Amino acid sequence: MKLSQGVEWGLHCAALLALAPPGMTVRREGLAGHYALPVTYLAKHLQAMARAGVLHAVTGPRGGYRLARPPGDITVLDVVEAIEGPAPPFVCQEIRQRGTGAVPPESCRRPCAIDALMTQADRAWRDSLRAVTIADLVDRYPPGLRERNAELVAKAAS
Amino acid sequence: MKLSQGVEWGLHCAALLALAPPGMTVRREGLAGHYALPVTYLAKHLQAMARAGVLHAVTGPRGGYRLARPPGDITVLDVVEAIEGPAPPFVCQEIRQRGTGAVPPESCRRPCAIDALMTQADRAWRDSLRAVTIADLVDRYPPGLRERNAELVAKAAS
Numbered sequence: 001m002k003l004s005q006g007v008e009w010g011l012h013c014a015a016l017l018a019l020a021p022p023g024m025t026v027r028r029e030g031l032a033g034h035y036a037l038p039v040t041y042l043a044k045h046l047q048a049m050a051r052a053g054v055l056h057a058v059t060g061p062r063g064g065y066r067l068a069r070p071p072g073d074i075t076v077l078d079v080v081e082a083i084e085g086p087a088p089p090f091v092c093q094e095i096r097q098r099g100t101g102a103v104p105p106e107s108c109r110r111p112c113a114i115d116a117l118m119t120q121a122d123r124a125w126r127d128s129l130r131a132v133t134i135a136d137l138v139d140r141y142p143p144g145l146r147e148r149n150a151e152l153v154a155k156a157a158s
Numbered sequence: 159m160k161l162s163q164g165v166e167w168g169l170h171c172a173a174l175l176a177l178a179p180p181g182m183t184v185r186r187e188g189l190a191g192h193y194a195l196p197v198t199y200l201a202k203h204l205q206a207m208a209r210a211g212v213l214h215a216v217t218g219p220r221g222g223y224r225l226a227r228p229p230g231d232i233t234v235l236d237v238v239e240a241i242e243g244p245a246p247p248f249v250c251q252e253i254r255q256r257g258t259g260a261v262p263p264e265s266c267r268r269p270c271a272i273d274a275l276m277t278q279a280d281r282a283w284r285d286s287l288r289a290v291t292i293a294d295l296v297d298r299y300p301p302g303l304r305e306r307n308a309e310l311v312a313k314a315a316s
């Protein structure tokens with residue numbers, strides 16, 4: 001099980017955009033340069049975040065990205081699901097209904113105990129990511145970093 | 159993010175072996191046949207479970223697999239980690255130390271807030287899987303399935 005590198009990128013970009021001056025946008029080159037990320041590969045993740053309604057994309061000469069909602073209204077899970085998709089990592093193939101041990105369909109109206117447990121664990125993971133917003137993340141930055149990033153992103157914004 | 163199909167297979171096989179007569183082993187063909195799984199592909203997962211100390215592999219004509227410990231001492235997490243490996247799904251590449259926004263190394267002695275949060279979410283997931291044993295899973299089977307599987311696995315055991 002592996003999360004895409006884009007999760008680290010997307011969360012950092014969202015946290016950076018949370019510090020941009022209100023209403024202003026940052027070009028993908030500005031976001032990529034802040035973290036030395038490959039622009040075209042980052043662009044795919046930014047587009048996915050825009051499609052998911054986490055970012056707002058502005059086109060044109062003064063275009064770029066800004067957060068689509070206040071950072072306190074965007075959860076870490078919103079960003080993770082924008083990048084990774086909402087599909088659960090465990091997908092039950094109903095193997096209990098196959099083979100010499102096959103359980104008849106009428107006994108399978110409730111999810112298998114194993115499937116139920118994996119779903120519960122996935123819920124614990126998502127709950128944990130849903131409990132923290134992008135605003136919370138920025139609040140957890142070490143002293144000075146918030147101000148420093150705010151200054152840098154203001155220069156990159158238009 | 160995706161878990162290997164082997165997680166469903168491995169958990170079902172462990173739950174089945176939990177019902178085998180004490181000390182007896184089941185051949186991989188018996189396990190595969192119970193759930194109509196491809197034998198050679200299942201064999202890889204069974205070997206991984208044996209390497210991880212979840213299963214005990216017995217070689218020879220009466221060989222096969224049995225649980226390496228009582229089913230109440232094997233957690234679902236033990237099986238999941240045997241199949242998937244213990245690596246966390248999120249790996250921080252320290253992008254905060256790169257690019258025009260690079261944070262100096264002396265300010266990076268503590269994990270990044272984003273890394274810390276992802277680690278915490280992973281812990282919630284693993285805690286959830288660690289809280290349930292293979293014995294618990296079998297106890298959650300619908301009425302009759304435990305007895306039925308015990309009968310079938312006794313026939314397959316040697």
Ligand code: FES
Pocket residue numbers: 092093094095096097112113114115166170
């Ligand atoms: S049949 Fe899919 S998890 Fe049990």
Ligand code: FES
Pocket residue numbers: 008012250251252253254255270271272273
């Ligand atoms: S630098 Fe890796 S998660 Fe922040």
